[in-house]
Amino acid sequence: MNTWRARLLPPALAIVFSAVLCSAVLLISGADPIATLLEMVAQVGRGTTAVDIVNTAGAYYLVAIAAAIGFQMNLLNIGIEGQYRLAACVAAIVAGAVSLPFGLHAALVVVVGAVTGAAWCGIAALLKVYRGVSEVISTIMLNTLSIGLIAFLVRVFGEMRGNSQGTAIIPASGRVPGLPLGGAGTVFGLVALAVLVGVGYALLMDRTRYGFELRASGLSPTAARAGGVNSRRMILTAMLLSGAIAGLAGLPEILGRDHTFTINFPTGYGFAGLAIALLGRNHPLGVAFGALLWSFLDKSSLTLDNIGVPKEIVTILQGTIVLSVVVAYELVRRRELAAEQRRVGEALEPVAASGGERA
Template sequence: MNTWRARLLPPALAIVFSAVLCSAVLLFSGADPVATLAEMIGRVGRGGTAVDILNTAAAYYLVAIAAAIGFQMNLLNIGIEGQYRLAACVAAIVGGAISLPFGLHAVVVVVVGAATGALWCGIAALLKVYRGVSEVISTIMLNTLSIGVIAYLVQTFGELRGNTLGTAAIPPSGQVPGLSFGSAGTVFGLVLLSVAIGVGYALLRDRTRYGFDLRATGLSPTAARAGGVDSKKMVLTAMLLSGAIAGLAGLPEILGRDHTFTINFPTGYGFAGLAIALLGRNHPVGVAFGALLWSFLDKSSLTLDNIGVPKEIVIILQGTIVLSVVVAYELVRRRELAAEQRRVGRALATTGGDRA
């Protein structure tokens, strides 16, 4: 009974808190919460919004899983933004420069993307393990450095297309076909990669010794070391894995639609991934719902101008939802802790009374 209450109460409270806070924000801005929600939901059924939501959610899911792996170890990988953009750039350059059979070509591009993300994150991992440098500081610096590296790579290996500078186009042998819905758009083929990563993360987290060591080290590095876990190795491998998954986030668009990396490549996925991982409590299923919700808010907000609501209000709503989840889980955690302390106190009192 207590187990189910502990599982169901936090998300229920989070829904109530977020509904109340979001309604208050909308009312404060002069908007009707019911009309705003109805307009956003109605947008999903128009044009290619539903397909756009799914495609963007796939990228959000990958960066959120990358963040979740770090969170399991109490590591804050702020560098996901730089990792996925640099990985997409390098993968696009390699994909446009090589010629391989269909299928193998795309596999090589995916491997290059994952390897680039892992190597870029590995710099911060090595600095933390061998020099004690905070991963927060190093990954923020690497984010800034990646901007310059990307600009250099695009300038060196790119070509001008109209007013946009981009890498050479990936030939058809390296492209990944998607599922077309006619005028509604095409779901990227690499959406399935996000599903595979989610399944792999779930198995790694809950069914392997490595996943147990990952969570144990995050909960108590001292206890983990006492149990024979190499904490330095765990930090290094966790950050490499986080970077590798982050490096995949830009590939669905590269291989499924754009077939090139341009200076206008989407930004902001990395920072959204951190919030989505918090929203999903680092659980693969929770993160999936968080990614879909975040993508829904992003894409459906484009219609808010039609009812006189600034679309920027969605940024406030996203932050409010994350805040609600954090507060709800913390309240339940404290309540459960207090209840456990009372149970222990009663047990000790009973034991003392029996001895007397």
């Protein structure tokens, strides 16, 4: 009973708090909160919005799982933004340069994306393990370096098409077909990759020794080392795995829609992934819900702009939800801890009283 209360009460409190705060912001801006919410919900059934939400949520899910792996070890991989963009760029260059049979071609591109992301994150991992450099500082710097490296790669290996410069067009053998839904749009084929990553992450965390050691190292590094866990190995492998998954995040769009990497490739997924991982409490299902919610709110910004409501309300709502979840879980944790301490005290009272009587 207490377990379910600890799991369900924080999200409920977070939803109520964020709804109240955002309603207040909407009222201040002169908008009707109820009408705004109804419009946000109604837009899901229009055009390709629902499919767009799912497609974007797939990328969000991958970057959020990458962040969650770091969080399990108390590592903050700020470099997910650079990792997924650089991986998408390198994967697109390789995809456009080779010719392989259908299926094998796309599989190679996926491997290249994962290896590139892992290698770029591995730089920060090596700096932390062997030089004690904070992963926060190194990954932020690597984000900046990735911008210049991407520009260089696109310039050297790319080509001009109209007013945009991008990599060579990926041939049909390297593309991943999607699931067409008529007028509703096409679901990217590699959305299934996000599902597989989620299943693999769940099994890794809950059913393997490595997952246990990863969580143990995050909860108490000292106790984990005393139990024989190699802390350097755990940091290195966790960062490499986080980078590899981050490297997959840009591939659904590259292989399923754009078929090239351009300098206008979407940005911001990496930083959103950190917030989504916090929102989902690093749980695969919680992260999936968070990715869908974040994607839904992203698509709502255009709808709100069309009805005269400032689209910045969406950013406020996203930030409020994350803050509310963090605060709500902390409040419930402290409440549960205080209740447990009271129960222990009540259980020890008869023992203390009987000891006093014998004395």
